[in-house]
Amino acid sequence: MRYGVEATTKQHASAITELGRRFGKRLCLAAALRAQHGHDEGHLPGTPPEAVFYPESTDEVVEAVGICAAHGMPIIPFGTGTSLEGHVAALSGGLSLDFGRMNRVLQVNAEDLDVRVEPGVTRKQLNQHLRDLGLFFPVDPGADASLGGMAATRASGTNAVRYGTMRENVLSLEAVMADGRRVRTARRARKSSAGYDLTHLLVGSEGTLGVITELTLRLYGMPEAMSSAVCSFPTLDGAVDAVIQTIQLGVPLARIELLDEVQVDAVNRYSHLELTLAPTLFLEFHGTEAAVREQAQTVGEIAADFGGGDFKWTTVQEERTRLWQARHDAAYACKALRPGSDMWPTDVCVPISRLAECIRQTRTDLDQSGLIGPIVGHVGDGNFHVVLVVDSSDTAEVDRARAFNERLVHRALSMDGTCTGEHGIGYGKLDFLVAEHGEGVSLMRDIKRALDPNNIMNPGKVLRV
Amino acid sequence: MRYGVEATTKQHASAITELGRRFGKRLCLAAALRAQHGHDEGHLPGTPPEAVFYPESTDEVVEAVGICAAHGMPIIPFGTGTSLEGHVAALSGGLSLDFGRMNRVLQVNAEDLDVRVEPGVTRKQLNQHLRDLGLFFPVDPGADASLGGMAATRASGTNAVRYGTMRENVLSLEAVMADGRRVRTARRARKSSAGYDLTHLLVGSEGTLGVITELTLRLYGMPEAMSSAVCSFPTLDGAVDAVIQTIQLGVPLARIELLDEVQVDAVNRYSHLELTLAPTLFLEFHGTEAAVREQAQTVGEIAADFGGGDFKWTTVQEERTRLWQARHDAAYACKALRPGSDMWPTDVCVPISRLAECIRQTRTDLDQSGLIGPIVGHVGDGNFHVVLVVDSSDTAEVDRARAFNERLVHRALSMDGTCTGEHGIGYGKLDFLVAEHGEGVSLMRDIKRALDPNNIMNPGKVLRV
Numbered sequence: 001m002r003y004g005v006e007a008t009t010k011q012h013a014s015a016i017t018e019l020g021r022r023f024g025k026r027l028c029l030a031a032a033l034r035a036q037h038g039h040d041e042g043h044l045p046g047t048p049p050e051a052v053f054y055p056e057s058t059d060e061v062v063e064a065v066g067i068c069a070a071h072g073m074p075i076i077p078f079g080t081g082t083s084l085e086g087h088v089a090a091l092s093g094g095l096s097l098d099f100g101r102m103n104r105v106l107q108v109n110a111e112d113l114d115v116r117v118e119p120g121v122t123r124k125q126l127n128q129h130l131r132d133l134g135l136f137f138p139v140d141p142g143a144d145a146s147l148g149g150m151a152a153t154r155a156s157g158t159n160a161v162r163y164g165t166m167r168e169n170v171l172s173l174e175a176v177m178a179d180g181r182r183v184r185t186a187r188r189a190r191k192s193s194a195g196y197d198l199t200h201l202l203v204g205s206e207g208t209l210g211v212i213t214e215l216t217l218r219l220y221g222m223p224e225a226m227s228s229a230v231c232s233f234p235t236l237d238g239a240v241d242a243v244i245q246t247i248q249l250g251v252p253l254a255r256i257e258l259l260d261e262v263q264v265d266a267v268n269r270y271s272h273l274e275l276t277l278a279p280t281l282f283l284e285f286h287g288t289e290a291a292v293r294e295q296a297q298t299v300g301e302i303a304a305d306f307g308g309g310d311f312k313w314t315t316v317q318e319e320r321t322r323l324w325q326a327r328h329d330a331a332y333a334c335k336a337l338r339p340g341s342d343m344w345p346t347d348v349c350v351p352i353s354r355l356a357e358c359i360r361q362t363r364t365d366l367d368q369s370g371l372i373g374p375i376v377g378h379v380g381d382g383n384f385h386v387v388l389v390v391d392s393s394d395t396a397e398v399d400r401a402r403a404f405n406e407r408l409v410h411r412a413l414s415m416d417g418t419c420t421g422e423h424g425i426g427y428g429k430l431d432f433l434v435a436e437h438g439e440g441v442s443l444m445r446d447i448k449r450a451l452d453p454n455n456i457m458n459p460g461k462v463l464r465v
Numbered sequence: 466m467r468y469g470v471e472a473t474t475k476q477h478a479s480a481i482t483e484l485g486r487r488f489g490k491r492l493c494l495a496a497a498l499r500a501q502h503g504h505d506e507g508h509l510p511g512t513p514p515e516a517v518f519y520p521e522s523t524d525e526v527v528e529a530v531g532i533c534a535a536h537g538m539p540i541i542p543f544g545t546g547t548s549l550e551g552h553v554a555a556l557s558g559g560l561s562l563d564f565g566r567m568n569r570v571l572q573v574n575a576e577d578l579d580v581r582v583e584p585g586v587t588r589k590q591l592n593q594h595l596r597d598l599g600l601f602f603p604v605d606p607g608a609d610a611s612l613g614g615m616a617a618t619r620a621s622g623t624n625a626v627r628y629g630t631m632r633e634n635v636l637s638l639e640a641v642m643a644d645g646r647r648v649r650t651a652r653r654a655r656k657s658s659a660g661y662d663l664t665h666l667l668v669g670s671e672g673t674l675g676v677i678t679e680l681t682l683r684l685y686g687m688p689e690a691m692s693s694a695v696c697s698f699p700t701l702d703g704a705v706d707a708v709i710q711t712i713q714l715g716v717p718l719a720r721i722e723l724l725d726e727v728q729v730d731a732v733n734r735y736s737h738l739e740l741t742l743a744p745t746l747f748l749e750f751h752g753t754e755a756a757v758r759e760q761a762q763t764v765g766e767i768a769a770d771f772g773g774g775d776f777k778w779t780t781v782q783e784e785r786t787r788l789w790q791a792r793h794d795a796a797y798a799c800k801a802l803r804p805g806s807d808m809w810p811t812d813v814c815v816p817i818s819r820l821a822e823c824i825r826q827t828r829t830d831l832d833q834s835g836l837i838g839p840i841v842g843h844v845g846d847g848n849f850h851v852v853l854v855v856d857s858s859d860t861a862e863v864d865r866a867r868a869f870n871e872r873l874v875h876r877a878l879s880m881d882g883t884c885t886g887e888h889g890i891g892y893g894k895l896d897f898l899v900a901e902h903g904e905g906v907s908l909m910r911d912i913k914r915a916l917d918p919n920n921i922m923n924p925g926k927v928l929r930v
Contacts, residue, residue, distance in 0.1 A: 109816065109818060110713070111709055111713070111816075111817060111818035112816040112817055112818045113712070113713065114816070153658055154656075154657075154658040154662075155658070156656055160656060164633075165656050167656070167662070167665075168629075168633060177908065181904050181907065181908070182904065183902075183903075183904045183905045183908055184902075184903070184905065185905060186883075187878070187881045187882060187883055187901065188816045188881040188882070189814040189815055189816060189846075189847055189848075189877075189881070189882045189883040189886065190814065190816075190817070190846045190847055190848075191619075191621055191625060191630050191632070191814055191846050191848060191883075191886050191887065192619075192814060192883035192885065192886060193618055193619040193620070193669055193812075193883075193885045193886065193887050193888060193889040193890070194883050194884055194885050194889075194890060194894070194897075194898055194901050194902065195669070195890060195898050195901075195902060195905070195906070195909050195927055195928065196666060196669065196670055196674075196909045196912060196913075196927070197619075197632070197662075197665040197666060197668065197669055198902075198905055198908060198909070200632075200662045200665030200666070201661060201662060201665070201666055201912075203662065204658055204660070204661065204662055205661055209661075220715065221713050221714055221715040223715060224714075224715075244576055247578070248575070248576070248578065248686050249686055249689075250685060250686040250688060250689075250751075250752075252717065286715075287715075287756075288759060288763075290755060290756075290759055291752075291755075291756050291759065294753060294755055294756065298753075347658075349654040349655065349656055349657060350654055351574065351576075351577040351579070351653045351654060351655075352576065352577055352655070353574060353576035353577045381654075381655045381656050382654055382655055383654075383655075383656060412654075413652070416652045416653040416654070417652060417653070417654045418651075418652055418654040418656075418657035418658075418659045419659055420657065420658045420659050421654065421656050421657060421658065422656065422658050423658060424658040424659075425658070425659060425660060429659075432659075433659055433660050436652065436659050436660075437648075437649075437659065437660060437663075438648075438649070439646050439647065439648045439649075440648045440649065440650060440660070440663055441660065442646065443642065443646070443648055443663060443916065444660050444661045444663070446915045446916055447661060447666075447912060447915060447916075448661075449915065450911045450912060450914065450915030451908070451911060451912075462660055462661070463660065
């Protein structure tokens with residue numbers, strides 16, 4: 001029972017023995033490593049897997065899944081561990097499949113604007129690889145997440161308003177299913193009407209249907225020109241109304257991010273900026289020199305119509321980088337407001353017509369709850385986060401945070417929105433999924449049972465079987 | 466057995482009796498009407514359903530599905546009958562659900578750029594409805610198809626390069642499943658990571674998983690300016706290379722369509738144009754006045770680099786309409802080349818880097834086969850059609866057409882393309898789906914069995930169970 005010491009059941013112990021025999025040192029049982037693999041960056045308690053395996057090829061994944069399946073051992077895919085709803089927690093024990101060694105960019109097809117990658121490639125690594133080709137991949141969640149993980153959680157980021165989320169940018173996947181079947185979900189054609197859309201079924205399935213072992217992603221040519229802008233508004237409504245107007249006019253914004261005054265304050269302190277303490281939009285325009293100038297001018301005029309003051313825009317690379325670095329550091333800026341705290345980022349998304357109302361009610365609720373939570377949003381999509389900074393040792397405060405998040409989700413649902421715009425369900429939002437989808441969840445359950453009858457693929461996530 | 470005269474089995478007869486009792490005259494049994502409902506616009510033989518029902522609400526669809534399910538009676542959704550691969554043929558008998566009376570635009574959310582419609586609304590009807598609001602819906606297959614049918618076949622058209630296909634433009638669906646469950650696949654948020662993507666599972670499922678009873682679609686603001694352009698090239702390769710370059714540069718083309726010289730000849734004759742007899746691009750640009758001018762200029766320069774001559778562009782509405790009407794009439798122009806013939810439009814789609822090669826080989830194959838078939842393509846997507854005009858009474862010619870299409874599909878697959886870019890599988894491409902997806906088809910079959918265990922939803926389409 002050399003490999004079985006940590007196993008929760010005899011069956012799992014047998015699986016671990018067999019995996020160890022097959023993969024040697026690449027099967028790791030060290031407690032610290034297992035603990036690290038059972039915990040993500042969210043507020044939920046982690047649960048360590050019984051073992052961690054670093055596959056180096058899809059064939060090895062097939063083998064590992066086969067061994068696990070034979071022994072009823074759960075399989076939990078692991079990218080960079082930057083998920084936020086407990087996605088990597090080994091709730092029923094099991095094997096963590098860490099894709100850190102499957103991190104090769106396999107093939108760039110520059111003419112076709114697509115790329116094949118292994119799932120462990122991170123978004124920054126990919127863009128580094130593409131830089132000299134004049135190409136880029138736009139989806140940019142806060143963390144430098146793995147592309148496999150980003151596909152699994154249907155992640156997005158600041159560029160979604162122009163370039164879409166992982167939903168729009170995954171052309172095809174290779175995956176290993178619970179019974180060891182290896183499937184490719186689509187070919188490289190830009191569009192297809194050939195059968196059920198297996199690609200989109202797996203994107204967002206959080207490892208509960210199959211393990212992603214390869215991705216084909218859409219790429220974009222680096223725009224000739226990029227300009228960024230900042231504009232503050234006297235009210236949240238003004239800022240949001242300016243966004244609505246801009247989007248309705250069809251101005252092809254690349255990014256449009258909202259920070260409330262609390263978030264602006266946090267960013268000013270953390271990133272040493274001197275932004276006006278007011279609801280503020282960060283914007284970015286991509287296109288030709290002329291188009292970028294025209295877009296900035298149009299948005300500047302719209303902003304002025306809604307009380308926006310002091311519309312500043314720039315094409316200077318350093319200024320742009322400083323602005324967006326501050327935006328990407330927004331979460332750290334929040335955390336710095338309260339040293340020693342943990343982050344609990346909420347993630348609702350509503351139709352944009354309801355966004356101002358939703359944020360306003362949420363701000364009021366937040367003030368009444370006595371919680372600390374700056375608001376930052378991908379406002380072009382109707383998606384915003386309250387980044388709660390919570391003292392996890394204070395159970396009363398944690399309860400208040402939980403109750404606040406629950407009210408927020410139900411507020412969004414009542415506005416025809418979703419409980420998660422880009423973080424996913426994990427095991428933190430199981431009940432919210434039911435509240436959102438109703439009978440649809442029974443359909444999801446039918447699919448889960450059909451493809452993973454023994455519930456070994458990341459069990460306990462997305463839905464209860 | 467009043468309603469049972471045409472029924473293929475006793476069970477079906479009982480279903481028809483019960484449906485007739487419940488729905489009265491809206492259940493139609495007339496032979497001519499049934500024949501019309503069993504046949505689409507493609508080359509495949511039709512099979513009339515046993516009865517046709519015109520539901521007026523989702524509740525009625527639930528009832529009808531319930532009655533059919535209780536008697537094992539197949540259900541075949543029917544929009545406008547403009548599919549091309551036998552999608553509406555009642556291969557095992559059954560009830561045709563004609564959505565002609567569920568054709569209301571339910572709710573336009575102008576601020577959110579979305580609209581809720583019943584499945585029988587056609588694309589032209591929707592755009593007529595939207596005109597005064599300054600909004601439009603871009604997906605435009607040749608026919609004035611129903612939006613339910615377009616979602617079911619994952620249709621696209623000439624605008625896909627800019628605005629995407631039905632895959633990108635359906636935000637949410639309501640559907641009735643085989644067991645009568647009524648599900649809504651998503652809410653109106655622009656993005657969501659909440660659970661499995663049921664919307665995309667149903668888009669393209671061709672009525673084999675459930676019946677679509679409502680759609681929420683994305684809308685777009687009418688661009689400030691639109692300009693169209695025509696440019697001919699000495700070679701197909703030159704035309705396609707110009708397209709690749711344009712797309713790589715990120716020029717946001719709205720439309721880019723390729724016609725080979727045979728198609729240009731057909732269009733000239735049919736639509737009384739005087740285009741140069743050479744491979745030709747039809748283009749359209751959407752944006753601001755300045756952006757449209759800049760785009761046309763950029764593309765004009767690229768075209769010149771690849772031998773394109775005489776780049777003409779216009780913003781005059783009448784000229785634009787004349788050009789695109791000619792493009793939409795391309796299929797009729799083909800048919801007119803050979804009076805009395807039937808159309809057999811092929812539909813492969815390949816990565817754009819392989820497009821010139823694929824078209825060149827196909828042209829050679831076509832010439833050697835002695836078949837008549839102009840080529841027209843949504844070249845920005847890598848999708849092109851050979852519109853074979855065939856004498857259906859000549860079995861040798863039909864065999865040659867079939868063999869040609871088979872070679873074409875396998876050519877596209879060998880280039881990492883798909884057997885169908887936008888027409889779907891129906892019952893005409895079942896074997897091609899297997900050739901394309903391999904093990905993926907077994908996954909599709911698992912899903913089909915899980916959601917429709919008795920195989921009553923449009924049986925015999927997409928896959929063999």
